[in-house]
Amino acid sequence: MSTESATTDPIYRLRAAASGREAIAAVREGVVYRDAETGEELEPVATVLPGPADGSSLPRTPVNLTVCRRCEQLSPLDLATCEFCGLPI
Ligand SMILES: [Zn+2]
Known part of the structure; x- marks a missing residue:
């Protein structure tokens, strides 16, 4: 899979019906997605709203952020x- 297709595929919130475990992933039509730990099938339940057009494509989580050395x-x-x-x- 190329990074180009990963950024253009729509991003959905996926949920396993039995356990309620969730994941967020770029979803491609016709592909079955499974939970990495339980193996349950994940089904799309909601779409993720796009962020600012010229902003970051990464989820805003601590692992994807850095502290600016000037403005902190x-x-x-x-x-x-x-x-x-x-x-x-
Ligand atoms: Zn700064």
Whole structure:
């Protein structure tokens, strides 16, 4: 799978009916998705709203953020510059 197709596929919230376990993933038509631990089939239950057009494509979670050394705000790791003060990351 190329990174290009991963970013253009619609992103859905998926849920396993029996256990209620959830995942967020780019979903492709005709592909069956399974929970990595239980093996249950995951079904799309909601679509994820797109973020800002020129912003980060990463989920805003601690593992994907870095602290800017100038303004000390959290910025996504996949941006070239701090989204608050513009300092290169
Ligand atoms: Zn900054």
